[in-house]
Amino acid sequence: MDVLVIATPELGDRSYVAYEGTTAFVIDPQRDIDRVVQACADRHLIIAGVGDTHMHNDYVSGGFALASELGVPYLVHADDPVAFERVGVRDGDEFVFGPLHVTVLHTPGHTPTHISFRITSDEDPVGAVMSGGSLLYGSVGRTDLISEEMTEPLTRAQYRSAHRLVGELPGEAQLMPTHGFGSFCSAVSVQEESDGTLGGERRVNIVFKYPNEDDFVRMLMASYDPYPAYYRHMGPANLAGPSALRPKEPRQLSAAEAAKLISEGAIAIDIRDRKEYFNGHPRGAYLMEYGNAFSTYLGWMIPSDAAIILVTGPSSDALAAVRSLGLIGIERIIGQVNATELASTLGEGTMAALSFDEYFASLRDTDHQLLDVRNPSEHRQGGIPGAKQMPIYEVANRLEELDRNTPVVVHCAAGYRASAAGSLLAQRGYDVIVIDDELPNAPGHH
Numbered sequence: 001m002d003v004l005v006i007a008t009p010e011l012g013d014r015s016y017v018a019y020e021g022t023t024a025f026v027i028d029p030q031r032d033i034d035r036v037v038q039a040c041a042d043r044h045l046i047i048a049g050v051g052d053t054h055m056h057n058d059y060v061s062g063g064f065a066l067a068s069e070l071g072v073p074y075l076v077h078a079d080d081p082v083a084f085e086r087v088g089v090r091d092g093d094e095f096v097f098g099p100l101h102v103t104v105l106h107t108p109g110h111t112p113t114h115i116s117f118r119i120t121s122d123e124d125p126v127g128a129v130m131s132g133g134s135l136l137y138g139s140v141g142r143t144d145l146i147s148e149e150m151t152e153p154l155t156r157a158q159y160r161s162a163h164r165l166v167g168e169l170p171g172e173a174q175l176m177p178t179h180g181f182g183s184f185c186s187a188v189s190v191q192e193e194s195d196g197t198l199g200g201e202r203r204v205n206i207v208f209k210y211p212n213e214d215d216f217v218r219m220l221m222a223s224y225d226p227y228p229a230y231y232r233h234m235g236p237a238n239l240a241g242p243s244a245l246r247p248k249e250p251r252q253l254s255a256a257e258a259a260k261l262i263s264e265g266a267i268a269i270d271i272r273d274r275k276e277y278f279n280g281h282p283r284g285a286y287l288m289e290y291g292n293a294f295s296t297y298l299g300w301m302i303p304s305d306a307a308i309i310l311v312t313g314p315s316s317d318a319l320a321a322v323r324s325l326g327l328i329g330i331e332r333i334i335g336q337v338n339a340t341e342l343a344s345t346l347g348e349g350t351m352a353a354l355s356f357d358e359y360f361a362s363l364r365d366t367d368h369q370l371l372d373v374r375n376p377s378e379h380r381q382g383g384i385p386g387a388k389q390m391p392i393y394e395v396a397n398r399l400e401e402l403d404r405n406t407p408v409v410v411h412c413a414a415g416y417r418a419s420a421a422g423s424l425l426a427q428r429g430y431d432v433i434v435i436d437d438e439l440p441n442a443p444g445h446h
Contacts, residue, residue, distance in 0.1 A: 001100070001124040003176060004043070006035055010292045010324045011059050012182030016130055018119045019045050023098030026050045027117055027130040028178040029062040031245040031327055036066060048097035051075035051089075053132025053178060054114040055082075055238045057145045057231045058185045060329045065244035075104070077113035084241035089115065099123065107134040107165065109158025110141030110185065112150070116161075118169065128174035129198065135162045136180035137196070139189035140207050144224050145231060155217045162207040171199025184231075184296065188223040188377075225375040229393065230299040230328050237329050247323040250310055251335040255345040258309050258337035262346075267302055270311040271321050272339060274419040274436065278353045282342035285311045287423035293416060295324035300393040301424075304329060310336040351426055352433045353419070356442040359409065359435055368407045368433075371395075373421040378413060384442055392417045395424055404430060411435040 004017040008030050016027040017040060024045040029036050040047055050067040051074070064084060067074030075095070078088030091106035103118040110133030120127030133141025140162055143154035165175075175198050179185040192204040202208055210216035253261070262268050268285040270277050271294070277287045288298045302308070308325070310318050310333060318336045325333065343349075354363075372379055372387040379389040390398055392412070402408055408430050412418040415436035422434040439445055 001119070001121040001127060003128055003174070004039055005176075006030075006039060007181065008059070008327065009181065010295050011327060012180070012184070012186070013059060013178050014176070014181060015178070016176055017045070018100060018128065018130075019043070020099040020121045020123060022046050023048050023100055025097050025100050025102060025119065026066060028053055028056070028132060029066050031060045031062040031065070031242060032247065032323055033062040033066040033069070033244050034246060036062070047072060048100070049073045049075065049095065049102070051102070051117050053116060053130065053134075054111045055080055055235050057234050058179070058183050058228070059327050060234060060242045060245070061238045062244060064241045069244065075102075077106075077115050079113045080239065082239050082241065091115075105165070107131065107161035109134055109143055109154055109161045111146060112154065112157075114161075116165065118173070126170050126173050128176050129165060129169060130176050130178070131165065132178045133185050134158070134177070135165050135175060135201060135205065135207070136177040136186055136189075137175070137194045137201070138192065138205055139180055139187050140220070141179050141185050142187045142224060142227070143220065145185070145227065151221060152217060155220050156213060158220075159207060159213050159216050162205070166198050166202045166208070169198055171197060171202065173198050175201055182292065184225075184227045187220055223377065225377045226391070226393070228296055228300040230304055230330070233304050233329055242329075245323070245326040247319055247326055249319045250322055250333050253309065253335035253337045255337060255341040258335065258342055259345045261307070261309060261334060266307040266309050266334060268309045268311050268337075268342070269298065270339060270423075271316050271318070272311070272313040273315070274415070275353075276313055276339070277419070277423065278351045278434070278436070280343060280348050280350055282311060282339060282345075283347040283349045284427060285339070285342070286420070286427060288420050289416065290317060290321050290324075291416065294321065295328055295330075297392060297417065297420060298325070299328045299330055301396065305332060306330075307332045307334050309334060311339045311342060312336050313339050349426065351419075351422060353436040354433065355437040356411075356435055356439075360443050363409060363433070368409050369402055371402070371408055371410045371421070373410060373412050373417050382445070384411070384445070387411070392421045395421050399428060402430065407431040407433060409433045409435060411437075411439065413439050
């Protein structure tokens, strides 16, 4: 038996295709199912079944669409109140797809109905465990996504589920979680490397560093950062049976068309490299450089039904941006426009950026407001004295806490979030300077 990993780095997730011979079983596919279909076609695999470990909170699933289009069984927990036909499964259920044996394990914690799939074959009786948002590498899936009242019971369930997986299954079985590669569905983690087996996790995972369940529950519940605002739309979308995502290159708009749409309420998002934006950008365009954190932060900061125009340059990949946003259900990308052309219509803005060394040498003793837009847990671990902490996703709603007459110097951990937050403040009329640098470079930073 082999397992193909299909990673979605911008959401910090992985999907899996377990296969032997020509038979494949797909676990937790993303909504752009063309990636899975192509990967299987390249290997001459026939998909015999699809399973989702849970109704995901951080992305729109492709499970329903993939199973429907192929006419194969779609395995989902029987108690998930879905609006479509599926194979409702419970703890201990077993399925045979050709040479593959799939066993369902109820592993509540991340959600009440969360399941893991243990997959073995006659050739590989040890196999692998697809643990979704249950046991992750070094960590566990967060337990606070359902409701405040459910967080403690789910945290207790998560602790027991993790112990169940390592207690009941062979230590040499491969562990293959969906979350934990940067996803906000992942909780606090250890820094030790795992060998990717259940036995390896027993040695390094934070959940096993706490012999006492109560101590673990207290620690985990105290560790949570806020999670992206768009998460609240994902569960309902997945329960409804979402369509497949087949992204298309956005329509090329003229500068005049784009300017008119922006005046009517469309949001212009500049996806170019932030250094290009600093040097010159269309007035009124917000910066969110395309990269691995793009959809998470943009989805957090704008309404999910917003009409979006992508502002691009020669090296921008507008199609990739459309795909990333579609994975979290943001689909009103009404076109793309060239940054230089739009700037010649709307006027050009620039934004000052400097390093930590330059900030300490020339600005530290001047009259300014220093804004740290990292997450609360990052800020708690240390920062620059005197900085006001305001996570990037709260900036738009907390503008009144900043003085419009005093320059705002914005920093984060490496410059990505600072530049995006800086662009938002600049559009709202603040005098902004961005520290585009790695925080460890700050003199005296611990």
